[in-house]
Amino acid sequence: MRIRSAFEALRSSGELGIVAYITAGDPSLDATPKFVLALAEAGADVIELGVPFSDPLADGPTIQRASERALKSGTTLAGVLEIVRRIRKSSQVPLVLFSYYNPILQMGLEKFASAAASAGADGVLATDLTPEESEDYRRIMRLHSLDTIFLGAPTSTDERLAKIAGCSSGFLYLISRTDVTGAKDSLPDDLPALLRRARSVTVLPIAVGFGISLPGHVSVLGGLADAAVVGSALVSEIEKAKSVDGAANALAERVRSLKEAARHGLSRREVAP
Amino acid sequence: MSSILQSSATAPGRFGPYGGRYVPETLMVPLFELERAYEAAKADPSFQSRFHDLLKNFAGRPTPLQFASRLTEKLGGPRIYLKREDLLHTGAHKINNAIGQGLLAAKMGKPRIIAETGAGQHGVASATVAAHLGLECVVYMGTEDMERQALNVARMRMVGTQVIGVESGSRTLKDAINEAMRDWVTNVRSTHYLLGSVLGAHPYPTMVRDFQAVIGREAREQILAAEKRLPTHLFACVGGGSNSIGLFHQFLGDASVKMIGIEAGGRGAALGEHAARLAAHQGFSGARPGVLQGTYTYVLQNEDGQIAATHSISAGLDYPAIGPEHSWLADQRRAEYSAVSDQAALDAARLLSRAEGIIPALESAHAIAGLVERLPQFKKDDLVILNLSGRGDKDMDTYQKHWVQ
Incomplete structure (x- = not known):
């Protein structure tokens, strides 16, 4: 319900939402709740908590390195759920768990769903799980009132986008480009067409991710999408920072500037090339 | 689970x-x-x-099915035929x-x-x-x-x-x-x-599998021509499992033909020391069904679902998952899987080199070692086809390091 309320509020204010991704446990389990609270205070509308995986084949170098740091610091899926529980003591920001499928499968779908829901997670996205393989997964997540978010891609046909949206709840996550995760300078030219295709098959809110890092990107997406997902750009701030507090400040600063662009837009001139 | x-x-x-x-x-x-x-x-x-x-005309098929007379004699067990995929252009199946x-x-x-x-x-x-x-x-x-x-x-x-x-x-x-x-x-x-x-x-x-099934189709015809009967055993090494499934596939309907896939036992049975996904019966730990790189199959992993490190002296077998069809064949007991150590593979490579004048790839040497370790279980009239999936040129540095010092 937290995800739905967040998007309803955004729609009624006509404002583009910011979905902020960080890898849980990077650089330590204790740092993650601090980062999440800083992101939420700065205005992030939804937080995606990445569950680190040994073989992140959909991720570019930035998030690969974050996963390595998180695994090195001893992060497990159970540990990430414990982080969610800690965050819930002081924040009601919508939380989505962003994982590869195997850690979830190894914990057991039922055990995972019940633990994630009782910890206070709102939704789950499994990067390498498509509608075709997800029947049990969807049934079990729904039983525990967890939203199931699936990815749509530029290569998805209209028919598939409809199927993906039909399996999704909370929002639809649209991948902006045929690529792995990672910050890019510009948005792909065919993105508006992809968004129109997705709009025509679903009434769900649509968040666009992969390659979004700059206020200019966010301002272009206003009016086209419901939210922009920012991941690698935030993870880079964590990587660059010299301390956990420094990283938290940098994350908040990033989100504030993105949020500013989302609220007021930028002139075309300021849009990144 | x-x-x-x-x-x-x-x-x-x-x-x-x-x-x-x-x-x-x-x-x-x-x-x-x-x-x-x-x-x-x-x-x-x-x-x-x-x-x-x-x-x-490009790859050099069909490959011979060679009777390994000196190896057969030396081991004193079953009659052994080698499917010579090592003779193909580029040196492997x-x-x-x-x-x-x-x-x-x-x-x-x-x-x-x-x-x-x-x-x-x-x-x-x-x-x-x-x-x-x-x-x-x-x-x-x-x-x-x-x-x-x-x-x-x-x-x-x-x-x-x-x-x-x-x-x-x-x-x-x-x-x-x-x-x-x-x-x-x-x-x-x-x-x-x-x-x-x-x-x-x-x-x-x-x-x-379909592109590799030519191995088994040829081998089946060739053994019937040479021996007028089906083999009793097939041996092949299993990394991902393409040469083994290529040999096995044409024989799946022949209930009398036992199929044995040999995995990399590496340096030991602890997780991280081997690449044996279907050899828990020999004590090799860490394999459970899971999802890796697109498929649901037996995967070497830790309790949290993180994929484990593997070790094998053979780069081609050094992989934490196995082809999904092998997982199914193993569950049904249609094929058997076991693992041999790095050292056993090295010894087997030298054995074949000296007995037959064929230097095998380290991967294929695992299959030979698997056959050698199984010798006590054979009957005298058993008939084996062993897939010699590749030649050993690429492994000469490793072989020299182990024997020439």
Whole structure:
């Protein structure tokens, strides 16, 4: 319900939402709740908590390195759920768990769903799980009132986008480009067409991710999408920072500037090339 | 333990509960396109005749089924025949699949192919096929494997392929596949991913098996001609499992034929020391069904579902998962799997070299070692076909290091 309320509020204010991704446990389990609270205070509308995986084949170098740091610091899926529980003591920001499928499968779908829901997670996205393989997964997540978010891609046909949206709840996550995760300078030219295709098959809110890092990107997406997902750009701030507090400040600063662009837009001139 | 509850043996791309398609959405439509192109090619006489022409005139098929008389005598067990895939162009069975998929890439209008490689045999096969068909080729290879299989790196570069070293993770085959999949996601519209084993998302495990099944078709005819009877045992090494499934497939309906897949036992049974996914009965730990790189199958992993490090002296067997059809054959007990150590493989390579004058690849040497370890269980009139999947040129550095010091 937290995800739905967040998007309803955004729609009624006509404002583009910011979905902020960080890898849980990077650089330590204790740092993650601090980062999440800083992101939420700065205005992030939804937080995606990445569950680190040994073989992140959909991720570019930035998030690969974050996963390595998180695994090195001893992060497990159970540990990430414990982080969610800690965050819930002081924040009601919508939380989505962003994982590869195997850690979830190894914990057991039922055990995972019940633990994630009782910890206070709102939704789950499994990067390498498509509608075709997800029947049990969807049934079990729904039983525990967890939203199931699936990815749509530029290569998805209209028919598939409809199927993906039909399996999704909370929002639809649209991948902006045929690529792995990672910050890019510009948005792909065919993105508006992809968004129109997705709009025509679903009434769900649509968040666009992969390659979004700059206020200019966010301002272009206003009016086209419901939210922009920012991941690698935030993870880079964590990587660059010299301390956990420094990283938290940098994350908040990033989100504030993105949020500013989302609220007021930028002139075309300021849009990144 | 959670499992894949909804699966049925009849679903396309499923082998019992194993297999499936677990990939980022960006790859789903390309996988459907590949499946359609492959189904069309199967029924297309011009594709088939081109495929068979290249198998014969470019790769050198059919390969001999050689009676290993001195090895048979020396071991004093079953009669042993060697299926000589090592004699193929580029030195291993990998060329069968590379030709098939290379032709398919051309047919789909993809000007660029990418491949991963462990031992380098699949990389070399892909590189030469790309050169032969005029396709651009990029091969991803872990830097540890580039070091131990340097000859194959040089061969790929000689035919114009770009070899990209992969520094992430364990710097071996698994990491090369991750990097190839990242390339594919990025360049999917122009690029065919020429996956080298019976791994990955559907249709790869089925398609690669079909392209390799020529091994078993030939071997079955050849043994019937030579011995007027079917073999009692088939032996093959199993990394991802393409040479073994290629040999086994044609015999699956012959209940009297026992099939034995030999995995890499590495340095020991603890997780991290081996690459044995189906040898828990020998004490090798850490394998459970899970999802890795597109498929649901037995995977070496820790309790949290993180993929484990593996070790094998043989780069081609050094991989934490096994082809999903093998998982199903193992569950049904239609095929048996066991593991032999690095040292046993080295000893077996020397044994074959001296008994028959054939230097095997380290991968294939595992199959020989598996046969040797099983000697007490054979009956005198047992008849074995062992798939000699590759030749040992690429492994000479390793062999010399162990014997010449």
